[in-house]
Amino acid sequence: MIWNIVSDSSCDLRTEDFSSDKVAFELVPLRIQVGSQEFVDNDLLEVPVMLAAMADEKTASSTACPSPAAFARAFEKGDKTICFTISANLSGTYNAAVLGREMVLEEHPEKEICIIDSKATAGAMVLLIRKAKELMEADTTGDFGSICAQLRLYQAALRTCFTLENFDNLIKNGRMRPLVGTLLHSLGIHVIADATPQGTIHVADKARGEAKTYSAITALMRDSKDCAGAEVVISHCENITGALKLKERILADLPVKSVDVIPCRGLTSFYAMEKGLIIGY
Known part of the structure; x- marks a missing residue:
């Protein structure tokens, strides 16, 4: 059984910062459009370069959420997956993840996928990822529903x-x-x-x-x-x-x-x- 944590790139965690023998972790990047330049928010992105481009650009920059297919590819890698997204009131990322879940379950109905709206971004999502990793590594029964319920309660307590x-x-x-x-x-x-x-x-x-x-x-x-x-x-x-x-x-x-x-x-x-x-x- 493969435990899997998926997050969009608003969580501020780098892939190299996550280590576990039991739990897989994958980031699904958002994109930032600055004039004619597109910056993919993956581990290779140089933030100072992006900020300099934004400062030089006279028009408004924008962001684009990941596609449902990008989330589906990440979900397919695990048997039991928990996904955290930036607040649904700030981005369409949550909805994209929900559609990605539906795509995967059509082909693999045996998989379990839980998507949690962090109602936040940045550090709160890092804390959610750490808590999910802790619960998954400690699990001995494969009780996916219980872990999801605990994480929803934890999310509600974060600020x-x-x-x-x-x-x-x-x-x-x-x-x-x-x-x-x-x-x-x-x-x-x-x-x-x-x-x-x-x-x-x-x-x-x-x-x-x-x-x-x-x-x-x-x-x-x-x-x-x-x-x-x-x-x-x-x-x-x-x-x-x-x-x-x-x-x-x-x-x-x-x-x-x-x-x-x-x-x-x-x-x-x-x-x-x-x-x-x-x-x-």
Whole structure:
């Protein structure tokens, strides 16, 4: 029996970061269109090159979700597969995965495939993948339904928040007026947002300067859930210094179990832009 975990590339996990003798893992990449250039969000993508292209491009860049066939190819490799996707309210990726599941089950009805909408992205998806791996490796009965149920409960308890410093992408996509973006940037104001339980984005706060921003983030985390023993993953877009400072603040302010720092992949870099930080906990 082959246990299989599949995720789209918004999870920020690299294939090389996953290791198991019992569980297979595969990433299905999204694509980023910048002018006439297309960037595939796989392990070979050079994020700084993509960000430079976005900065040079005057028109709005866009993203494209994987095809159902791409998910089907990943699902076919396992007997029991659990798939995590970026929030269905942010992308068509979840629907593509559902169609991919239907394609596989038509040919292989004996396979078991569970698709879970993370209602988030980045670190929250990393935590879901780690939990799935832990449950699969510990399993002795092959109780697929029980593992899926546990993961759905775990997903409901996870939270995501993020902070932005660069607003160019929001401006180019018409989601922020140029004057507002310029003013926020010149004043050193950071936007702090979180993901709702439905997987949509909610602007929670604004703060001026790093110290106040990180304090506001830990306050938001404290108010959103009991963080005692929580695992935290910080994804950073070309901002390891800021991520490490935020890690110190989280460890000082909250009773969390651990804080890991990882770089953003292409899709999350597209949204977070340079200096952006995404926190899953």
